[in-house]
Amino acid sequence: EVQLVESGGGLVQPGGSLRLSCAASGFIFSNYDMNWVRQAPGKGLEWVSEVSGSGGTTYYADSVKGRFTISRDNSKNTLYLQMNSLRAEDTAVYFCATGPTNWGQGTLVTVSS
């Protein structure tokens, strides 16, 4: 059974940093591109970033480009999202996902003073 478990969310001040993790199991992790998708409170879904299976190629939404960094450790079956220079508008539940197919439960990031 595919499992994706996010962690690392929390309350952070504007301008601060946070690193999210997503532990994957139940599939060959290195074979899959991985994504982060976020959902602001009461709002819809927004794609954030994607990393290729090897980790060598990354893509970002314009809203996070230059501030967020996606990475993965295939030896640990773990996906990461390093978030710097956080803003109030980054407040959201962050999901890791294998494309549209499998989703984690999400981790809440709140950016507030």
Add this chain to the structure above:
Amino acid sequence: DIVMTQIPLSSVVTLGQPASISCRSSQSLVHSDGTTYLSWLQQRPGQPPRLLIYKVSNRFSGVPDRFSGSGAGTDFTLKISRVEAEDVGVYYCTQTTQLPYTFGQGTKLEIK
């Protein structure tokens, strides 16, 4: 970016009656490999999204056959043949043909 537009944004349906959601993309979702990467997701209250339909019309594992998807090019439809109480939630179409991947605004389905 490809804009995904869903209609309606809200729907109230009587138990056992059909429901239909339309999704239109601002450009063709046919990939250079010939595949149309249009999916439908269901998000129940307090839950993460769940894949229902992929590549326009393929039901994901475990999805009841009352859910069906159709369409081509830029116009797509999700149909529920007979709505059940557990179908309450928000439904999203999403395209993974072209980066950045984009989602429709969501359609909230309620039961009467």
